[in-house]
Amino acid sequence: MALTRRQALATTLGAAAGGSILRAQAQTGGGSARPKLKLGIITDLAGPYADLNRPSMACAQQALEDFDTAGRGWDVEILLGQHFDKADNAVTIARQWFDREGVDALLDVNTSATSLAVSAVAREKNKPLLLSGPGTTELTGKQCSPNTVHWTWDTYMLARSSGTAVVRRGGTSWFFVAADYSFGQQLVRDASAVVEARGGKVLGSSFYPFPTTTDFSSLLVRAKSSGAKVLALGNAGADMQNCIKQAHEFGLNRSMTIVSLLTYDTDVRVLGLEVAQNLMTTQAYYWDLNDRTRAFNARVKPKTPELWPNMANAGIYAQTLHYLKAVADMGIPAAKADGAAVIARMKAMPTDDDCFGPGRIREDGRKLHPGYLMQVKTPAESREKHDVLKLLETVSPEEAFRPLQEGGCPFVKA
Incomplete structure (x- = not known):
């Protein structure tokens, strides 16, 4: 499903105001007994980094498809919220999503100040926080958290x-x-x-x-x-x-x-x-780096034909895929009950995906590649x-x- 600029803005503005939901993968039918996951991305689509962030939803969608969540009988929803580069907005959205929307994990909060603020909320609520866009080393330093993984890059x-x-x-x-x-x-x-x-x-x-x-x-x-x-x-x-x-x-x-x-x-x-x-x-990450990066890009570009994924977007794909592997390994009920346990399982499992190749997550939450x-x-x-x-x-x-x-x-x- 390609996400147009108008759709993205409408969804993010709605989510910031109270939790509009965009389904990243169509559900395949079934009753209430189907396993469900609800994920969230808190980003900015109006400021100076807007175009850098637009492919993020497409990359999260691609992870769902590559892991075949529909074929596994899972229902997965992704919420998209906009923080306007303000930490208090990001915290408000995160709290609303955890408390009212039943969000099970956040896939990114894409600036340093907003991610550090939300990291405290995720730890308080015992939810997984998977970060790709922020650059601060504090996320794996003095403000590290057992509920957080920092993918892709830092300063x-x-x-x-x-x-x-x-x-x-x-x-x-x-x-x-x-x-x-x-x-x-x-x-x-x-x-x-x-x-x-x-x-x-x-x-x-x-x-x-x-x-x-x-x-x-x-x-x-x-x-x-x-x-x-x-x-x-x-x-x-x-x-x-x-x-x-x-x-x-x-x-x-x-x-x-x-x-x-x-x-x-x-x-x-x-x-x-x-x-x-x-x-x-x-x-x-770069789309033309090797055969695996080219294969990933070929799969995802129909969803974002003009703005091909950059390294931060690719990080959202890779960390979402690894999160889904950990959830499958633990079972959805256990994963939903204990976010820190999900992060621990992600650290224990070697990483491997088409964007970054083989790697691992260090004890402090730093993804290495x-x-x-x-x-x-x-x-x-x-x-x-x-x-x-x-x-x-x-x-x-x-x-x-x-x-x-x-x-x-x-x-x-x-």
């Missing part, structure tokens, strides 16, 4: 993978332009530490008010005048796109290596290769509009993600 992984490889390629001096909230601040801290540990230098940084800034010219002029070899962007979505456009207009891409610490291939297609070419970025340093192709290198990235380097899970002992997760034994 440490992006900064470590990009910073290490770019310094190694000669990018030894950096200037940062970043959004002035927890996400942007953490990216700059993590990347600065990696650059300096590898012998590079940070020559400066500029933070801008989020989400009210659209003109980045003065920040980019400061970056150019710093003499740094690398312009690193600690932002995402429309902000990142505007930075790249304006940097292209000023010719910064001819004098500096531009590294986006969070770019999705969705962004590159919006920008176009003429503007974005040679941009470096780290990905955890390789990172991929990639570069935007030139127009001459691209075969078609979705062919936008090429692989430069593969980073092992152990090298990409923060070591377990450095996170400070309180329920993990030393």
Whole structure:
């Protein structure tokens, strides 16, 4: 079932106001004795990251289909709610869904502040919280929870993978332009530490008010005048796109290596290769990475034909599929009764899916898989509009993600 923009907005607005339900898979008939699951996604389809989030429902649907929930005799519903980038909205929706709608698990809450707030609610209600979109390392650090899994990426992984490889390629001096909230601040801290540990230098940084800034010219002029070899962007979505456009207009891409610490291939297609070419970025998934990623993309793209899934959307697919495997292993009644037990079962089972391949979930809830340093192709290198990235380097899970002992997760034994 393809989800149009109008349908998505109508559903999310309705859910935020009181719990409108969108069925991600048609039911197959039967009576009240059929096993039932109700899942939820809390996201944002109106702000600067809207287009990045739109394929999420399609990916959750694909997980249901690939696991054949209908053939197993399960009835599964997915609710879609919109938090408008406000933590209190996300908390209100989560509480209503757990208390009134009978939601059994949340499949994503896609920003750092909202996910940390909802993590506390999920732990209080003993419900599974599976996160793909947020970047904060606190989810597997001091604010880790036995009810939470953090899939796909975090700021440490992006900064470590990009910073290490770019310094190694000669990018030894950096200037940062970043959004002035927890996400942007953490990216700059993590990347600065990696650059300096590898012998590079940070020559400066500029933070801008989020989400009210659209003109980045003065920040980019400061970056150019710093003499740094690398312009690193600690932002995402429309902000990142505007930075790249304006940097292209000023010719910064001819004098500096531009590294986006969070770019999705969705962004590159919006920008176009003429503007974005040679941009470096780290990905955890890309549709054309291997035969398995291409097979997944072929299955899901009829549901989202224009906005093909990015790595965060792919994470929703993979974590939903692994959750369903754990539920099947435990039995639906036991899974519905104890969210922490579901998470424990997910950690005990090896992961394997077409988006990320084989992997595992660590004790602190961190999902481990390789990172991929990639570069935007030139127009001459691209075969078609979705062919936008090429692989430069593969980073092992152990090298990409923060070591377990450095996170400070309180329920993990030393």
